[in-house]
Amino acid sequence: MKGATIHDVARAADVSIATVSRTLNGIETVAAPTRDRVLRVAGELDYIPHSAARALSTRRTDTVGVVLPDLHGEFFSELIRGIDLAARGAGLHLLLSSSHGDAAEAAIALRAMRSRVDSIIVMIPSASVDLAIAAGRGAGPMVFLGESGCNGDHPSFVVDNYAGAFAIAEHLAQSSHRRIAFVAGPSDNIDARERQRGYCAAVRQAGAEEWIVEGDFTEQSGREAARLLLSDGLPDAVFCANDMMAIGCLEALRDAGVRIPDDVALAGFDDIPIARYVSPPLTTAAVPIAEIGRRALECCIDKIAGRAPDGQRVFKPKLVIRESSAGRTE
Amino acid sequence: MKGATIHDVARAADVSIATVSRTLNGIETVAAPTRDRVLRVAGELDYIPHSAARALSTRRTDTVGVVLPDLHGEFFSELIRGIDLAARGAGLHLLLSSSHGDAAEAAIALRAMRSRVDSIIVMIPSASVDLAIAAGRGAGPMVFLGESGCNGDHPSFVVDNYAGAFAIAEHLAQSSHRRIAFVAGPSDNIDARERQRGYCAAVRQAGAEEWIVEGDFTEQSGREAARLLLSDGLPDAVFCANDMMAIGCLEALRDAGVRIPDDVALAGFDDIPIARYVSPPLTTAAVPIAEIGRRALECCIDKIAGRAPDGQRVFKPKLVIRESSAGRTE
DNA sequence: TTCGCCGCTGTAACCGTTTACACGAACACG
DNA sequence: CGTGTTCGTGTAAACGGTTACAGCGGCGAA
Numbered sequence: 096m097k098g099a100t101i102h103d104v105a106r107a108a109d110v111s112i113a114t115v116s117r118t119l120n121g122i123e124t125v126a127a128p129t130r131d132r133v134l135r136v137a138g139e140l141d142y143i144p145h146s147a148a149r150a151l152s153t154r155r156t157d158t159v160g161v162v163l164p165d166l167h168g169e170f171f172s173e174l175i176r177g178i179d180l181a182a183r184g185a186g187l188h189l190l191l192s193s194s195h196g197d198a199a200e201a202a203i204a205l206r207a208m209r210s211r212v213d214s215i216i217v218m219i220p221s222a223s224v225d226l227a228i229a230a231g232r233g234a235g236p237m238v239f240l241g242e243s244g245c246n247g248d249h250p251s252f253v254v255d256n257y258a259g260a261f262a263i264a265e266h267l268a269q270s271s272h273r274r275i276a277f278v279a280g281p282s283d284n285i286d287a288r289e290r291q292r293g294y295c296a297a298v299r300q301a302g303a304e305e306w307i308v309e310g311d312f313t314e315q316s317g318r319e320a321a322r323l324l325l326s327d328g329l330p331d332a333v334f335c336a337n338d339m340m341a342i343g344c345l346e347a348l349r350d351a352g353v354r355i356p357d358d359v360a361l362a363g364f365d366d367i368p369i370a371r372y373v374s375p376p377l378t379t380a381a382v383p384i385a386e387i388g389r390r391a392l393e394c395c396i397d398k399i400a401g402r403a404p405d406g407q408r409v410f411k412p413k414l415v416i417r418e419s420s421a422g423r424t425e
Numbered sequence: 426m427k428g429a430t431i432h433d434v435a436r437a438a439d440v441s442i443a444t445v446s447r448t449l450n451g452i453e454t455v456a457a458p459t460r461d462r463v464l465r466v467a468g469e470l471d472y473i474p475h476s477a478a479r480a481l482s483t484r485r486t487d488t489v490g491v492v493l494p495d496l497h498g499e500f501f502s503e504l505i506r507g508i509d510l511a512a513r514g515a516g517l518h519l520l521l522s523s524s525h526g527d528a529a530e531a532a533i534a535l536r537a538m539r540s541r542v543d544s545i546i547v548m549i550p551s552a553s554v555d556l557a558i559a560a561g562r563g564a565g566p567m568v569f570l571g572e573s574g575c576n577g578d579h580p581s582f583v584v585d586n587y588a589g590a591f592a593i594a595e596h597l598a599q600s601s602h603r604r605i606a607f608v609a610g611p612s613d614n615i616d617a618r619e620r621q622r623g624y625c626a627a628v629r630q631a632g633a634e635e636w637i638v639e640g641d642f643t644e645q646s647g648r649e650a651a652r653l654l655l656s657d658g659l660p661d662a663v664f665c666a667n668d669m670m671a672i673g674c675l676e677a678l679r680d681a682g683v684r685i686p687d688d689v690a691l692a693g694f695d696d697i698p699i700a701r702y703v704s705p706p707l708t709t710a711a712v713p714i715a716e717i718g719r720r721a722l723e724c725c726i727d728k729i730a731g732r733a734p735d736g737q738r739v740f741k742p743k744l745v746i747r748e749s750s751a752g753r754t755e
Numbered sequence: 756t757t758c759g760c761c762g763c764t765g766t767a768a769c770c771g772t773t774t775a776c777a778c779g780a781a782c783a784c785g
Numbered sequence: 786c787g788t789g790t791t792c793g794t795g796t797a798a799a800c801g802g803t804t805a806c807a808g809c810g811g812c813g814a815a
Contacts, residue, residue, distance in 0.1 A: 098539065098563045100801060111765045116803060126763060145540045147486070148801035150477035151770045158520075158541075166509050168698075172502035179496050179523050188541065190488075191519045193509050209428065210475045210771095211488075211518065233428045342702060368498070372672060374704030430771060441795045446773060456793060478771035481800045540801095 099140040108136040119144065150210075158188040159395050160212035160234065162204050164220040166193045168339070169367035170384060174240075177388025178216065185396055196220050202230035209234040214395040216240060220284055236398035238391050242285040250394050252387050252408050256286050256364075259380035259412030260293025263334055263362050266378070266414060268301035272331035272360055275303060278310040278320040278344065280336040287312070290336045290364060306330060310340050317343025325351055329359055332420070338363035338370050341377055345419070360420040364412070375418035382412050429470040438466040449474065480540075488518040489725050490542035490564065492534050494526045494550040498669070499697035500714060504570075507718025508546065515726055526550050532560035539564040544725040546570060550614055566728035568721050572615040580724050582717050582738050586616050586694075589710035589742030590623025593664055593692050596708070596744060598631035602661035602690055605633060608640040608650040608674065610666040617642070620666045620694060636660060640670050647673025655681050659689055662750070668693035668700050671707055675749070690750040694742070705748035712742050 105112045110129060118125050118133040125133075136142075150156045161178060163171055175191070182189050190212055194201035201219060205227055208215060211234075218240035219227050228249075231237045239251035267275050277294045280287025295305055308323055310316040317340030324330060325348070333348075335341035341363030348355060355361050355375055363370060366381035387410060397403030435442045440459060448455050448463040455463075466472075480486045491508060493501055505521070512519050520542055524531035531549060535557055538545060541564075548570035549557050558579075561567045569581035597605050607624045610617025625635055638653055640646040647670030654660060655678070663678075665671035671693030678685060685691050685705055693700060696711035717740060727733030 102801080112802080113766080113804075114764060117764090120803080124762065129763085143536060143539050145481070145801050147477040147480035147540060148770090149803080151475070151481055151772085151801080152803045154770080156477070166502065166506045168502060169499070172496065172498060175505075175521075176496045179521065183523070188537070189521045191505075191509070191521050193513070206473060207518070209473050210477060346702075369699050369702055372676075372699055373702050432771080442772080443774075443796080444794060447794090450773085454792065459793080475771050478800090479773075481771080481802085482773045484800080 098145070099142045101142070101144065104133065104137050104140055104142050107140065108133045156211060156213050157186065158190050158212045159392060160190045160192070160208040160215040162192050162194060162201055162208070162215065162217040164194055164196045164218060166191070169369055170365060173367065173384040174388040177385030178392045180385070181389040181392035185392070187396070198226055202226050205230040205234065213399050214238065216391050216395060236395065238394050238398065240387065240391060242289060247406050250398065250403060250405050250408070252391050252410065254286065254382050255409050255411045256289035257293040259364060260290040261297045262414045263364065263378070263380055264294045264297030265301070266416065267332040267334060267360055267362060267420060268297060268303060270360065270420065273303055274306065274330040275332045275334060276306040276308055276324055276330040278308045278317060278333065278335040278340050281311045284312070287336050294334060310336060312337050312339060314339045314343035316340055318347040320344060321347035329353065332360035332362070334362045336364055338365045338367045338377060338379055341379070342369065342373055345373060345377070356418065356420050362420050366415055371417070378417045378420035379415050380412035381415045383410060428475070429472045431472070431474065434463065434467050434470055434472050437470065438463045486541060486543050487516065488520050488542045489722060490520045490522070490538040490545040492522050492524060492531055492538070492545065492547040494524055494548060496521070496523045499699055500695060503697065503714040504718040507715030508722045510715070511719040511722035515722070517726070528556055532556050535560040535564065543729050544568065546721050546725060550611075566725065568724050568728065570717065570721060572619060577736050580728065580733060580735050580738070582721050582740065584616065584712050585739050585741045586619035587623040589694060590620040591627045592742075592744045593694065593708070593710055594624045594627030595631070596746065597662040597664060597690055597692060597750060598627060598633060600690065600750065603633050604636065604660040605662045605664060606636040606638055606654055606660040608638050608647060608663065608665040608670050611641045614642070617666050624664060640666060642667050642669060644669045644673035646670055648677040650674060651677035659683065662690035662692070664692045666694055668695045668697045668707060668709055671709070672699065672703055675703060675707070686748065686750050692750050696745055701747070708747045708750035709745050710742035711745045713740060
């Protein structure tokens with residue numbers, strides 16, 4: 096009931112614990128008959144090596160830590176799925192933690208993971224990444240998700256937010272929308288800032304004016320932005336810095352009787368699965384979320400093995416045009 | 426760089442490792458000046474006890490394992506969020522694993538968790554739960570999610586699928602829909618079977634006929650069910666065994682020019698977040714997913730502490746009527 | 756025969772904690 | 786001034802593996 100130990104196996108197979116260990120780890124030369132006997136006995140006793148004991152001895156845990164700002168919603172679900180896929184393929188375990196957007200909480204989570212993992216995938220929402228780097232020190236190689244300000248001395252997976260946002264804003268401008276509003280993300284979020292930069296550049300290029308409304312990536316803030324726009328006089332198009340805000344915006348505009356895309360065109364960013372289901376389906380910049388997760392985990396594996404260089408891997412989002420912006424043709 | 430050990434702290438504070446251990450664990454009587462000195466030194470060295478060593482010694486890992494059929498989509502995201510919330514509140518870590526719906530894979534995951542966790546939350550999709558129970562043996566108390574056939578010798582959190590489905594079908598029947606089709610879930614899934622039973626009872630009570638179409642809980646299967654219904658002649662209402670299928674159904678019907686709820690009323694089950702966003706918003710049976718996750722983890726804590734009885738905790742879903750079924754009033 | 760080598764196996768040290776037990780000092784009490 | 790108690794601390798034995806090193810039998814070559 097209490098789990099067989101290596102000593103139990105050794106006794107039952109009439110060998111020493113060293114031989115059992117060698118057999119089970121596949122390494123070194125163990126005589127065939129001995130090996131077979133050990134394997135048989137281990138199977139019969141349902142022996143599983145105690146992971147803590149092994150970790151203590153080998154300094155490896157076969158576990159990767161994952162620290163995300165939140166676990167809620169489509170985006171993170173998709174990310175975790177990609178990470179899990181790669182992890183189970185490599186026989187690694189996943190230790191999960193969320194920081195609720197708080198850098199201090201993230202630091203605590205990272206510290207707590209120190210001896211529990213071989214490597215860490217971390218996504219820090221705000222620009223204050225130094226705290227995290229300090230906290231994660233000693234927990235093995237760290238891999239960053241998102242533009243995080245670590246200056247190239249760690250691997251990081253980033254999205255080309257500027258290019259994606261530029262493409263979206265350009266697309267909106269091409270459909271003869273002159274007045275294009277932008278609902279921004281949190282000001283301390285680098286991804287959000289880059290998207291705003293892309294928007295500004297495209298709008299300027301099209302000879303239109305910048306029109307920026309505050310937001311914080313939540314559906315609720317999208318709804319509030321829409322109310323503000325409704326009272327200020329509607330633009331021709333609204334570009335929200337992420338899909339969740341676009342959905343909030345969509346609901347509020349629809350409730351106010353605004354037709355999309357006929358009265359106002361709408362676009363988001365990320366291409367979370369919901370984006371296809373809302374009505375009308377949302378134009379957005381598709382980020383390969385699950386693939387980024389998978390690649391990040393593979394990067395951890397490489398880092399643990401000592402290969403894998405530092406520096407950024409940039410993913411360029413794909414413009415996905417759906418009905419929310421495709422209505423007007425002049 | 427390599428992480429200070431308890432010996433380093435002991436040496437620096439000029440005490441024995443036993444005193445350091447006692448100080449840091451808060452227990453026993455350590456003289457105040459000694460305690461202060463140890464704490465100060467530990468802080469200066471940024472000492473964090475090695476979790477594997479501690480686990481080996483105490484046989485506790487402060488970690489709870491979570492094994493789910495999948496990590497994809499709204500339902501599991503919400504569930505994990507609830508679990509995480511409770512876990513971080515209790516200072517516990519989360520070891521995550523998905524079984525991809527395969528009972529054998531779930532068993533592997535459970536075995537691998539044996540010495541890594543103090544307790545396990547497990548959701549087994551199919552009825553074959555015995556394999557899992559055998560595999561999880563020795564990994565601490567197990568808590569089940571969903572109707573799983575463990576006959577009361579473990580705690581389990583289940584939804585009253587029968588009552589929820591009955592309520593939905595009754596609601597559809599009350600709106601003078603006579604011909605109500607049911608899109609079923611996988612036949613080896615107990616939740617799905619119970620929902621079907623609830624549907625059948627309500628339809629029989631209303632004096633209508635049973636009309637069952639196959640499905641497997643995926644959006645795709647919902648779409649196929651809709652095509653079948655379109656070719657067989659449409660019913661007055663369609664009740665899908667979960668929201669994802671209802672969404673697939675909705676899309677396919679809408680594409681075919683069917684108006685919802687005017688031509689056909691539609692309902693799902695679960696109340697995943699998307700259900701509110703689709704157009705028209707979906708009538709469904711609301712399951713408190715995140716709360717179930719939270720309660721399951723709290724149950725793990727209680728089980729570890731030796732309290733917490735076995736047996737089922739039943740959650741009764743709440744009927745949520747939205748536009749997809751609210752159209753017709755005769 | 757003797758020596759060296761090789762293939763296989765066992766012994767024991769180590770990984771970093773917790774904790775039962777022993778021990779010494781201080782102190783109250785008869 | 787012994788003796789028993791209490792308080793604070795140290796010593797050492799677990800916990801369950803991995804692995805360097807030693808040992809041993811058999812075999813080929815000198």
